[in-house]
Amino acid sequence: MSCVSIGPRCGTHLHCDTEDAGIGIYNGFMITQFLTKRAVWLLGVGLIGLVLSSCALPQSDPVAVLMSDIVTGSAPLTVGFNLSFSHHPQGKSLSFELDFGDGSDSVKGIEFGIILHHTYETGGTYTASLVVYDDDGGMATDTLLLTVNDVGPTEGVEVGNTAPDFEAHTTDGETMRLSDYRGSVVILDFWGSWCTPCKNSMPHLDDLATRYGSQGLVVITVSTDLSEQDTVNFLTSRGLTQFVSVWEPGGKLGNPIDLLYGDVQYYPTTYVLDRQGVIRFISIGYPGTLTDAMLESLL
Numbered sequence: 001m002s003c004v005s006i007g008p009r010c011g012t013h014l015h016c017d018t019e020d021a022g023i024g025i026y027n028g029f030m031i032t033q034f035l036t037k038r039a040v041w042l043l044g045v046g047l048i049g050l051v052l053s054s055c056a057l058p059q060s061d062p063v064a065v066l067m068s069d070i071v072t073g074s075a076p077l078t079v080g081f082n083l084s085f086s087h088h089p090q091g092k093s094l095s096f097e098l099d100f101g102d103g104s105d106s107v108k109g110i111e112f113g114i115i116l117h118h119t120y121e122t123g124g125t126y127t128a129s130l131v132v133y134d135d136d137g138g139m140a141t142d143t144l145l146l147t148v149n150d151v152g153p154t155e156g157v158e159v160g161n162t163a164p165d166f167e168a169h170t171t172d173g174e175t176m177r178l179s180d181y182r183g184s185v186v187i188l189d190f191w192g193s194w195c196t197p198c199k200n201s202m203p204h205l206d207d208l209a210t211r212y213g214s215q216g217l218v219v220i221t222v223s224t225d226l227s228e229q230d231t232v233n234f235l236t237s238r239g240l241t242q243f244v245s246v247w248e249p250g251g252k253l254g255n256p257i258d259l260l261y262g263d264v265q266y267y268p269t270t271y272v273l274d275r276q277g278v279i280r281f282i283s284i285g286y287p288g289t290l291t292d293a294m295l296e297s298l299l
Contacts, residue, residue, distance in 0.1 A: 062088045064140040066098075066130040067297045071160070072147040072276050075123045079146060080115040082297055083130065086142075092134045101126040101146070120148045153278055157262045163188065163273050164260050171223070171232050171245040179277065184218045185298045186273040187290065190264045192224040192252060193234040197285060198268045202240055208290065209242040215299045216275070220244040224252040224267065274298050 065085035070077075081098060088094055099106040100118045107116060120126060126146045133139045145160045147153045155162045163186075167177045178186070189205060191198035209219045221243045223231040228247045235245060248255050258264045261271075272281035272290065280298060283289050 060090065060136075061138040062086065062092070062094055062132045062134050062140045064096075064130050064132040064142040066128060066142040066144045067294075068144060068146075069298055070274065070276060071144065071278055071280075072149075072152040074150050075148050076119050076121050077146070077148045078117055078119045079128075080117050081128065081130075081144075082115055083112045084114075085293060085297070086112055086130070086132050086140075088134055092136070092138075095133050097131045097133075099129045099131075101128045120146065123149045152276060157271075157279070159279050159282060161279050162277050163271060163279050165277075166257050166260055168222070168246045168248050168257060171228060171235070171247050176220075176244055176246065178220070181218050181220070182277050183275050184216045185212075185275055185295065186271075186277075187217065187219045188271040188273060189219065189221045189268055190224065190258060190261070190270070191221055191268045193230050194225065194252075195267045199234070201268050201270075202238060204290070206240050206242055208295065211292075212295060212299060213242065217295065217299060218244060220246060222255070222257050223247045224250075224255050224258060224264075226251040272298070 063086060065083070065087075067082040067085060068079050069082075070079060083096060083098070086094065086096065093110070094112065095108070095110045096112065097106050097108045098116060100120075102120055102124075104118070118128075126148065128144045128146060130142050130144075131139060132141075145153075153160055153162045155164055157164065163178065165177065165179045167175060170176055178188075187205065187208065189201075191201070193199060205219050205221070209217060219242065223246065225231045225247065231245065231247050235241070235243070246257065248257055250256060250258070252258065252264075252267065261269075266284050268283075268285070270283040270290065271279050272283075272295070274280050275298070281290070281294060
């Protein structure tokens with residue numbers, strides 16, 4: 001499943017110390033006092049369209065979600081496919097067809113609350129495909145890329161890539177390397193105490209670390225503060241002690257880890273890595289979209 005979520009965020013070239021780093025109605029009203037009558041009329045039309053769109057009919061098609069706790073390994077590789085997150089927004093009955101992508105027979109059924117196991121006997125790259133149907137002809141598809149070899153997926157910053165490795169200093173005076181956490185599910189969060197959405201997300205990350213730490217979840221926070229002390233002061237004042245807190249010089253425009261991950265543009269940006277170091281989910285903005293169900297599917 002390719003998961004990228006976008007929420008409220010701070011840009012690298014924005015001063016974000018308001019309660020909402022996005023472009024909100026409050027900012028819109030602040031701007032309208034400088035607009036021409038025509039611009040105000042156009043803005044009004046846009047707001048009417050926004051209201052009308054919120055009254056649109058509810059989604060009527062099914063939602064297909066294909067998950068697995070592993071997506072890479074040496075052959076023979078046995079993968080457990082989890083279909084249980086597939087659903088219909090209106091509660092309609094569903095059926096499915098799962099194609100493993102290796103030329104073997106597909107599997108059809110109506111029971112979604114099970115794990116379907118399949119073994120890939122030879123090395124290669126395979127795309128498993130799940131198609132979900134409802135009784136009215138609606139359908140949805142999701143895919144999952146599997147890399148069967150001794151190396152794993154190529155390194156990169158997209159869903160399905162192996163996350164770039166790095167070594168860094170922690171704010172408690174130690175050093176860490178990302179690859180040392182292979183075997184754990186890792187939340188890698190780029191943030192800064194200068195960014196309000198980042199600060200608002202910290203209690204949620206702390207809650208996840210508290211509840212799932214014993215099951216193998218590790219939260220690594222990469223600060224983009226110009227001063228390490230600003231990071232320490234914020235975490236200390238909020239009692240946030242369960243993170244692996246990383247700081248490197250350079251701020252949001254020159255932090256070497258930030259640059260390694262494609263020069264992060266919005267904060268917070270959050271990656272979820274599985275136990276093999278593969279990126280499985282990316283959240284751009286408030287990482288409240290990191291749900292219990294999504295994490296439990298990897299743990």
